[in-house]
Amino acid sequence: MSVRRLAEDQVQPAAFAFNDENAVWAEATIRKYPAGRQQSAVIPLLMRAQEQDGWVTKACIEYVANRLEMPFIRVLEVATFYTQFQLKPVGKRAHIQVCGTTPCMLRGAEDLMKVCQRKIHHDPLELNADGTLSWEEVECQGACVNAPMVIIFKDAYEDLTPERLEEIIDAFEAGRGDEIKPGPQINRYFSAPEGGPQTLLEDVKPVRTNLEPQPTAEEGATMPPAEAGRPKDTATEVNPAVKTPVTDKEGAEAQAKAAEQQPLSATAKSEPDPKSAGSAAEGAPPEPGAVSGDLKPKRSRKKTEKDT
Template identity: 40%
Template sequence: MLSAVRLLTRRLPSASAMAVQTRTMGTSQSFHINTPDNTQETYFDFTEENYKLVNKILSKYPANYKQSGIIPLLDLAQRQHGGWLPVAAMDKVASIVEAAPSRVYEVASFYTMFNRTKVGKYFIQLCGTTPCMICGSEDIKKTIEKHLGIKNGGTTKDGMFTLLEVECLGACANAPMVQLNDDYYECLTPKTVIELLEACKEGKPPPMGKWGSLPMNGQVSCEGPLGKTTLWEVLPPKVDAERFKDGKVDPASVKEHMSY
């Protein structure tokens, strides 16, 4: 018993190491800590409407491979629960896919897309990786922290905003940027990020641009300041807008659907 305690002690970080602020890859530790609104006894169940989606998700997999639906079911539960996953929701998913709860916990704690602690209505993930850092992400972070009165990893008292600095979000060409819930706001400056925050306070975040993101400097997608200067004669393949209308996809035709 004593040797086990000594082994555990050797693995624990020092107090000085824990005091150093580092960038995290998620919103919580890999282990669960009970809070009043997050215990195994806390009630969670999918709504009647979402059970239709549960059945639709499970219908995509063979009956003996229900566990393949863990990730989309966790995503559905998180969206229903205001952007985060209580342990009771993970237990419900485990029950539906007939898996041990630990199998679901390990998925939820591995992927940073799942928040196992409460986040604000607007979850701001600020990219701090090299291209964004070079283009001013530190100034964007300081602006957000000052304007909202929170630090990295914190949530405003009214529960409206949570700020978390994360690794690359794949929008390097339009750095610096943030992911706000599901949406990308790019080419930010301290001025435009404040405009974005104020719009969110009014419940009117700017709508996405033509290509599913919004550069806040007026450009379209990744076009430069001169606009589109190449590929005038090479048109993209035509894609059937209703190709997934019934929610079913024949794996053999995926390349056709994606215009490969």
Template identity: 55%
Template structure:
């Protein structure tokens, strides 16, 4: 596992937005009062949704709010790679899967596009709009190669698709997530290939259940 450290440049302070604090309080209420620290992961996630990343002042603020030692929240934030510890793009955070199925299907070409359009891995683009990184399996292997952009999966990608996605986000658009081929979710391209007989679903092929001897229900 790689070493994860806080960004060198940090903001002077952090404050919960009203909506963030309301949602955090909702999470805290799910736990007994003496277990409010269990809301640390939801709290870090809400901070990231508010700011785009998790800063050192935000970690301290959350620790104080949950009654935790600062180091305990820092341990959680640095352990889970879902938490970004440095500023990310204002338009898009692109996470390209680099695990074997995606690599075999061409994720290396997607990374080449990101390098040429954004910069080296884990680097903010010059205009501050984009940030990209290589990540481990995102669990959409059948739709490889794929990438998660902000909160959504973009699948069955080509280099041209990645270029277009970056162009769209740069222009302020919201490209549609999901597969880039003719499939629904993880179904085969072109539609289902098996279990296509309508009789399987309209009840016409159902056979009556035979009553077995001595099958009367037994009273309690």
């Protein structure tokens, strides 16, 4: 980082003071900070002093240090650290800051600097012969899409050509800087395409069926329940066309009466005859050839030591 020092004593004013308007503003700015934190207003006060006199003088630094009860060296550190503070006199009508970062450099920033060297001074931060204009190269100014660009005081002038910058410099030197419109110097709106929008030129109405009015039932009519949340089952048991005793009571009663009137089937067996052979009834004679009574062998079990 380059060394930044205050201007020579011969160009330094003897004293500094805010004018009436800025004095009221400074008091209101200091009151924004809580007790014991008023020193946080050092940057706003230095910037306001620069806007009033055009640059930050040694007397200004002393004034701000006394007003905020800060050591002089602390305020001097702030003023020399931030390059936004001008530590020597600059052009009274315009101080032109040319962006020299990569996007602007690729788009012709070097040609803009040559214009400043030719129309103002060969060296940056040097006044022209009348003391009305000065220039310097700075870092990115935040409008890379509109490169190249310059900033004059608080306004940015973008999409510049060398010819257009010459016109702007001549206007400020003549005291007509307020006639130059800030921003892009070509036919574009902020960072929009040159000449206006190139796409989406027609109004497209989105299709939003959920926002269209839905049909409603006529008065007195009932709407069937929605089937969206019900499970889909194709089993026969859930088919509403199938009749069951619950859904068709009359049919079920008719089937029951018809079954009562029908005779028993020929294959149906009656109660067993106790006298027939082989019957399970008590006292029935055994089937022919079957062993029964005393002739039926008896079961025996093997004697164990416990039995003896």
